[in-house]
Amino acid sequence: MTAPSRPDRLLVLAPTRRAASETFIRANLEGLPFATTAFFGDERPLRSPWRLVYGTAILLSKLLTRLRCPWLATWPASWVTWALIHRCRPDAVLVEFGFEAVRVMEACAWTGVPLVVHFRGSDASARNRLGMLEERYRRLMRIASAVIVKSRPMADTLLDLGASADWLLISPSGANTALFEGSRPAAADPVLLAVGRFVEKKGPLHTIRSFAQLCHQSTASTPRLQLWMVGEGPLLAEAQALVQSLALTQQVRLLGVRSQVEVAALMREVRAFVQHSLVAADGDSEGSPVAVMEAQLSGLPVVATRHAGIPDVVLDGESGFLVDEGDETAMAAAMARVVNDRELAARLGDCGRRRVLAGFTVDHHLRQVSELLRKVIEASRR
Structure with missing residues (x-):
């Protein structure tokens, strides 16, 4: 008998899962069809040493960024992520937000594990991010295997920074069909x-x-x-x-x-x-x-x-x-x-x-992201 193949493993790194406005991160964690392990930059639980170390490294990276040392800010979280990759052995790393990706990107360069970066909005538009991080973003575009964005203007910005058009997905996060239905505007008050x-x-x-x-x-x-x-x-x-x-x-x-x-x-x-x-x-x-x-x-x-x-x-x-x-x-x-x-x-x-x-539903978005991740993983194996 042929042994069943193991599911592809995904390491997800994100700034937070608690923000009320960032439901899309929770949707990705719940809906992507991979064996997923997630770490968050704002979590430092004492009873979970790896999460404590990762959150502390992200905190140090943020401090170095505020001190306008973006090159140095890459190293603390990249070293910890390198250790996490060796521990979790993922087939790909998905990072939510470009500013989080520049903190951990070198770990993927060192290990050869493909990196997919999910840009959301301010990380690809605000001058306080693009201006200070432009050189880091250009390095990120060379390391990343693929990039996901929310709109054509965001895509154009990242293409100018060196993203590959062949590995760039435009995919709005989508709405949840299980929750959003039943409005009757003709019957509603003004x-x-x-x-x-x-x-x-x-x-x-x-x-x-x-x-x-x-x-x-x-x-x-x-x-x-x-x-x-x-x-x-x-x-x-x-x-x-x-x-x-x-x-x-x-x-x-x-x-x-x-x-x-x-x-x-x-x-x-x-x-x-x-x-x-x-x-x-x-x-x-x-x-x-x-x-x-x-x-x-x-x-x-x-x-x-x-x-x-x-x-x-x-x-x-x-x-x-x-x-x-x-x-x-x-x-x-x-x-x-x-x-x-x-x-x-x-x-x-x-x-x-x-x-x-x-x-434009969550299911459409998850299907598009899943297909991209599978293509990235298959390409890395080849």
Whole structure:
């Protein structure tokens, strides 16, 4: 009898698994069809020596990066990762985020184990990362066997840094079909929902100001016209102050952090999803926002901006409305269309759901990433 072949082994390295906004890391760990071992840079449990050592090495690498010594910052975590590779004997290493990959990349160069890097957004756009890490990223592109990105603009950035077009996958993270369904925008009150961290690239202040214009123009009953915002972050206090100054405290609800299950439930109560994504002052950009895909999968129309990977997901005039970055008046007008026309909202939402089911679910993403990893592993064996 032929002995059954062992499953391919995957070592996953990521900054954290605890952040509420980083559900995609947990989805990869749960859904990729490999024998997976994962280590996280923010975990240093005393009862797990290897995790303690890895987390400490990442902490030291972060300190050296802040001291503007990116070359030295590579070595502590690379040495520990080299030891982990010898201990776990993976067939490939998958690293979440480019800035994490430059900390561990030399271990793959030393061992010959193929490295796949998953870029997400700020790691391939923000100037404070690209500027300081440009030389390190060029080295990373020479070491990496393959690269995964969220959008065409991210792909173009990494191609300029030396990534191989033949081994570059554009794959949005995708929405979870088990959670996001059942929205009925035609039956919902005129409530708009925004989900995302309160950071500049998510445009929460632009969204609030657009909603204020809508309130001033709308014929809808004022108490029923509302904006619900899920998330927290450095702009939350400024958002709270803006709501106060615009006299919107009865219409804007700041709901804090909510779980995916809670967000899915909120999407079943509202008329539309809104997000004013834009390029931040430091160059930080979105990849392809998961919340936009989740909203469309739920059956909601989306009002958003022509930014990063959003136009790949939202078809302007078919599954939602797209406006230019920074154009709050246009966003208010688009909000008004879905608030004032229930049937239009329903048609847009239905189109969005069909579009995400056709190509932007978690299953699509996991299948694409799995196929890439298998190709990388097979190529390394050859």
